[in-house]
Amino acid sequence: MNSSADYTKTSRMRTAQSRRSALRWLVHVTLISSAIVSLVLEPVLTLHVAFGLVFVLFVGFHLAQRRRISQRLAVRLLKVQKLLGPAGRLALADGFLFIITVAMLFSGFWDLWAPHHTKIRWHAITGVVLTIYLVVHTARRWRRLRFSQIR
Numbered sequence: 001m002n003s004s005a006d007y008t009k010t011s012r013m014r015t016a017q018s019r020r021s022a023l024r025w026l027v028h029v030t031l032i033s034s035a036i037v038s039l040v041l042e043p044v045l046t047l048h049v050a051f052g053l054v055f056v057l058f059v060g061f062h063l064a065q066r067r068r069i070s071q072r073l074a075v076r077l078l079k080v081q082k083l084l085g086p087a088g089r090l091a092l093a094d095g096f097l098f099i100i101t102v103a104m105l106f107s108g109f110w111d112l113w114a115p116h117h118t119k120i121r122w123h124a125i126t127g128v129v130l131t132i133y134l135v136v137h138t139a140r141r142w143r144r145l146r147f148s149q150i151r
C-alpha cells in the first residue's frame with residue numbers, strides 16, 4: 001500500500017519535472033529564434049522591434065525560471081572579494097549579459113522615438129555585443145538547452 005503511494009508520488013514528481021524541462025526548452029527555442037528573426041529582419045523596422053521585444057519578454061521568463069540562481073548570482077556581485085572564484089566569474093558574466101540586454105532595449109527605444117540618432121550608435125554597438133555574447137552564453141550551455149534541470 002505504502003509502496004504504491006510512493007510510486008504514485010514519484011511518478012507525479014517525474015511528470016512535473018519533465019513538464020518544467022519542456023517549458024524551459026520552449027523558452028530557449030523562443031529566445032534563439034526571436035533574436036535571429038529580429039536581426040535578420042532589421043531592415044523591416046516594425047518586425048525588428050516586435051521580435052526584439054518578444055526576445056526581451058522571454059529573457060524575463062528565462063530569468064524567472066532561474067529565480068534562485070539569479071538571486072544568488074546578484075548577491076555574489078556585491079561580494080567583491082569573491083568575484084575571482086568560478087561562481088564570481090559566472091556572476092560577472094551573467095551580470096554583464098543583463099546590463100547589455102537592458103542597454104540594447106533602452107538605446108533601441110531611444111533610436112525609435114528620438115528625433116535623431118545618438119552620435120555614438122549605442123543601439124548598434126549594444127546589439128552587436130549582445131549577439132556575440134548570446135552565442136557564447138548559449139554555446140557554453142548547449143547540452144543543457146534541451147534538458148535543463150534546475151535543483
Ligand code: HEM
Nearest residue numbers: 028031032059066069094097098134138141144145148149
Ligand atoms: C539566446 C538567448 C539565451 C539562451 C538560448 C540561453 C540559454 C541558457 C541555458 C541553456 C542555460 C542553462 C540552464 C540550466 O542550467 O539548466 C542558461 C542559464 C542562465 N541564463 Fe541564459 N540564455 C539566453 C539568454 C540569457 C540572457 C539575455 C540572460 C541575462 C539577462 C541570461 C541569464 C541566464 C542566467 C542568470 C542563467 C543561470 C546561470 C548560468 O548558467 O549562467 N540568459 N541560459
Ligand code: HEM
Nearest residue numbers: 035038042049052053055108109111112123124127128131
Ligand atoms: C534581439 C534584440 C536586438 C538586437 C540584437 C538588435 C540589434 C540591432 C542592430 C545590429 C541594428 C542595426 C544598427 C545600424 O544599422 O546602425 C538595429 C537597428 C535598430 N533597432 Fe535593434 N536590436 C534588437 C532589438 C530592438 C528593440 C527591442 C528595439 C526597440 C525597442 C530596437 C530598435 C531598433 C531601431 C529603431 C533600429 C534602427 C535605428 C538604429 O540603427 O539604431 N531594436 N538593431
